[in-house]
Amino acid sequence: MTETPKQHVFQAEVARILDLMVHSVYTDKEIFLRELISNASDALDKLRYLALTEPALTAGDTAELAIHIEPRVTERALLVRDNGIGMNAEELVDNLGTIARSGTKKFLEQAAADKTGTNLIGQFGVGFYSAFMVADRIEVVSRKAGTAEANRWVSEGGGGFTIEPLSSEDAATTPRGTSVLLHLKDDALEFMEDERIEGLVRSYSDHILFPIRIAAANGEPERQINSASALWTKPKADITPEQYKEFYHGTAMMFDDPAVTIHYRAEGRHEYTVLLFVPGSRPFDLYDTNRKGRIRLYVRRVFITDDANLLPAYLRFVRGVVDSQDMPLNISREMLQNNPMVTAIRKAVTNRVLSELKTLAEKDADAYAKVWEAFGAVLKEGLYEDHERRDALYELTRFHSTASGEKQQRSLKEYAGALKDNQTAIYYLTGESLDKLKSSPQLEGFRARGVEVLLLTDPVDNFWVTAALGFEGKPFKSITQGDANIDAIALTEGAATPAAATGTTPELIEALKRTLGAAVSDVKTSNRLVDSPACLVAPNFGPDRGLEKIMARQADRSVTSPILEINPGHKLVQRLEASRSGDKAAFDDLAWLLLDQARILEGGTPDNPGKFAERMNRLLLAGA
Secondary structure, three states: OOOOOOEEOOOOOHHHHHHHOOOOOOOOOOOOHHHHHHHHHHHHHHHHHHHHOOOOHHHHOOOOOOOOEEEOOOOOOEEEEEEEOOOOOHHHHHHHOOOOOOOOHHHHHHHOOOOOOOOOOOOOOOOOHHHHHHEEEEEEEEEEOOOOOOOOEEEEOOEEEEEEOOOHHHHHOOOEEEEEEEEEOOHHHHOHHHHHHHHHHHHHOOOOOOOOEEOEEEEEEOOOOOOOOOOHOHHHHOHHHHHHHHHHHHOOOOOOOOOOEEEEEEEEOOOEEEEEEOOOOOOOOOOOOOOOOOOEEEOOOOEEOOOOOOOOHHHOOOEEEEEOOOOOOOOOOHHHHHHHHHHHHHHHHHHEEEEEEHHHHOHHHHHHHHHHHHHHHOOHHHHHHHHHHHHHOOOOOOOOOOOOOOOOOEEEHHHHHHHHHOOEEEEEEOOOOOOHHHEEEEEEEEHOOOOOOEOOOOOOOOHHHHHHOOOOOOOOEOOOOOOOOOOOOOOOOOOOHHHHOOOHHHHHHHHHHHHHHOOEEEEOOOOOOOOOOOOEEEEEOOOOHHHHHHHHOOOOOOOOOEEEEOOOHHHHHHHHHHHOOOOOOHHHHHHHHHHHHHHHHHOOOOHHHHHHHHHHHHHHHHHH
């Protein structure tokens, strides 16, 4: 007796994905086979790994671990089968009925924009569902290694699926592993043709470590249609750029061209082979909060894990494999964290990646500029986290500055070569966008002296500059914090005189302090300002204005009141001076408007927009 099939409903997000697949929004349908083969390879990898410590999983089974493809012309169907780890009923529900990956929502958002699907499928854990692009009914039969039970999963890509256990007689004749039977749509019958299948396998899956065999339609024996060799084990001279590119596509699940390919064999105390790629564009998960790497660790071509942290988090965009020749096969994930061999490999591979990036920067500045544009914000995390390699990372950094062009960025070495006489620091300004930074009033005094200022727009910039000791003996200094201390630097020819040289009355400063109260920590005459009436700066100690804004967004944190710096030569400040001994209400309005204007100029908003509007209205009406 067999049990009645149990009906299950797809998770809501899976149902939406299936709707996209069924209605064929993608033009590149052929990638479904790559996804099914990849899943089968993972299942074989897992079995081979687990069998090292649990030999009972494969006891009595001498069959070669392989992937089998069988076109069934009379049934208008295609079968993809493996003899890997297999799944039980619960795993069939979890793996084929739900998606627990955080990228799903983003996949759905991007799917409408990307009509080809080639940049999406395979990146979001939805590879199996791509089969619904070519099939209107899918049957999955699976028996987990080490168990006697087998189950059948069936779906037509609608609102749900059924699962039923096979009878004991059928289960006894069901081999270990998983078979996926696709009942093909009318417009997908080409995928039953041997030549079509073989072409797809060689294009997408030739590097799979397990044999991929196809059953001939005429009854002849199966034949292998992939090379089943690890590309990284071949000499570099025997590998074509096209083979590297195909391997990159299959391993990294990226569809661009790699910007950098790193392939070498390390010999000596530890022997291992490395094949890594720096992508040509940002992976979808670059800013995932888990910051996990995507380097697959093999031991003598046996897959171990893709969670070995073989590169630091700031190099998480790098994709590829590391294959160790002398690491124990039964190494656990816990052992990986403290294994001295892994630590040595991690150090050496990290240094090699940074060295290769430096070489690219020196030999092809334009190509490196594209790499920096894509991954610079992540590389700069290393300036904060990796003190040991900070100098190496300094050589890779590129920045917009007041001396760079609209798109061109400058290195710290170029900045250091342009230091002015008596310049004691490397000056920087942080903010949300280049346009806002370029219009910052704090830059005026530095421009008047021809002093270059780095314009930093990534959130991480607010943190690494506080941890960095400096570059070539010059500390990093925010132009929004403390005294500017640039009076000793000569003005450029024809530059306007900065505010400090104009002077102001102590009475005006005291009056502003009384009016503004706790809204400011101090009021000073500025040596940064030339054209603007006022700006805000942070005290000498503590965070600068950029970091202060980020920290202010955290709950239950008090914000340090800024210092208001004024330009006595500006007509608005002179108007304040004139009204100080007259109408107090008019003076107060001008004082608060001066402060709110300074807040707006640095990208903020008035603390009280309603009061700001009232004061502005009174000023406009008085002028009318």
